[in-house]
Amino acid sequence: MKNQTITVRPLSAHTGAEIFGVDLSEPVGEQTDLEIRQALNDWGAIFFRDQDITAAQQVAFGRLFGKVEAHGYASNMPSVAGQEEVKEIARNPGDVRNIGGFWHMDLSFLEHPNYASVLYARELPSHGGDTMFAHLATAYDALSPGLQATLEALSTVHIKTHAYGVDGQPRKGISPAYYAKMLEKFAGIEATHPVVGRHPETGRKVLYLSPFYSDRFDGWTRQESVPLIRHLASQITRPENTCRFRWEEGSIAMWDNRAVMHFALDDYPGQRRVMHRLTVVGPWLEPVAGSALSD
Ligand SMILES: [Fe+2]
Numbered sequence: 495m496k497n498q499t500i501t502v503r504p505l506s507a508h509t510g511a512e513i514f515g516v517d518l519s520e521p522v523g524e525q526t527d528l529e530i531r532q533a534l535n536d537w538g539a540i541f542f543r544d545q546d547i548t549a550a551q552q553v554a555f556g557r558l559f560g561k562v563e564a565h566g567y568a569s570n571m572p573s574v575a576g577q578e579e580v581k582e583i584a585r586n587p588g589d590v591r592n593i594g595g596f597w598h599m600d601l602s603f604l605e606h607p608n609y610a611s612v613l614y615a616r617e618l619p620s621h622g623g624d625t626m627f628a629h630l631a632t633a634y635d636a637l638s639p640g641l642q643a644t645l646e647a648l649s650t651v652h653i654k655t656h657a658y659g660v661d662g663q664p665r666k667g668i669s670p671a672y673y674a675k676m677l678e679k680f681a682g683i684e685a686t687h688p689v690v691g692r693h694p695e696t697g698r699k700v701l702y703l704s705p706f707y708s709d710r711f712d713g714w715t716r717q718e719s720v721p722l723i724r725h726l727a728s729q730i731t732r733p734e735n736t737c738r739f740r741w742e743e744g745s746i747a748m749w750d751n752r753a754v755m756h757f758a759l760d761d762y763p764g765q766r767r768v769m770h771r772l773t774v775v776g777p778w779l780e781p782v783a784g785s786a787l788s789d
Pocket of ligand 1: 594598599600756
């Protein structure tokens with residue numbers, strides 16, 4: 495690449511790369527901006543080390559990629575330093591529930607989810623708390639042509655309350671009473687997304703399906719759907735299709751929810767972890783020929 499200003503160091507064959515040579519407390523120039531975008535498109539998730547930025551600078555960075563939005567569902571999370579768009583996600587030693595501790599794409603239960611998330615590590619446990627990422631395009635590429643063609647005609651229904659429990663059973667750390675309350679609070683919050691979408695920037699086909707939020711294939715029963723959803727999830731999360739990011743204080747991760755799914759590991763019992771998150775809105779996945787939404 496001409497006039498290259500950054501160094502891109504991939505973490506695995508397909509997913510995730512560390513970016514060096516950028517100080518996000520300074521304005522990012524046009525060429526650097528282009529290179530960061532290219533890295534995000536190439537790797538689905540990018541990581542910066544040793545950053546020391548304010549909430550306002552985190553917002554400015556997010557704005558390079560689209561509209562920064564404080565999402566309604568995060569309204570009960572505290573904002574950071576008067577920046578409404580930057581939310582503090584804190585996990586305290588006594589907290590049983592681990593937010594994001596499952597394979598998912600953020601807010602996939604909405605019709606237009608945010609496409610990118612930017613997470614800044616402020617306080618970390620002494621060990622553990624890594625985040626894993628898995629690429630949705632390489633997962634699609636690895637399927638047989640027959641299964642690819644079949645999936646292009648299918649959609650799944652993503653349901654918000656699956657974060658708290660599924661099939662009447664609360665998840666780990668969720669009491670039956672809290673699950674019942676969340677079922678009532680978020681009743682009807684769901685979205686149907688084609689299983690195969692085209693990434694608007696790379697043009698690659700991706701497998702947009704969540705083993706956690708996807709309840710069923712549209713028009714199928716849950717019982718019929720679960721075995722195939724599980725199979726596809728196992729393909730997306732094959733170890734060689736993932737990367738694992740080890741956080742340090744000052745690390746920033748940015749990922750594209752149209753290209754990767756992620757998993758926040760729950761392996762730091764009794765310790766505190768604080769992250770600052772913002773979300774970026776932009777063009778969503780495009781339909782592919784043969785998809786349920788292409789006509
Ligand atoms: Fe997440």
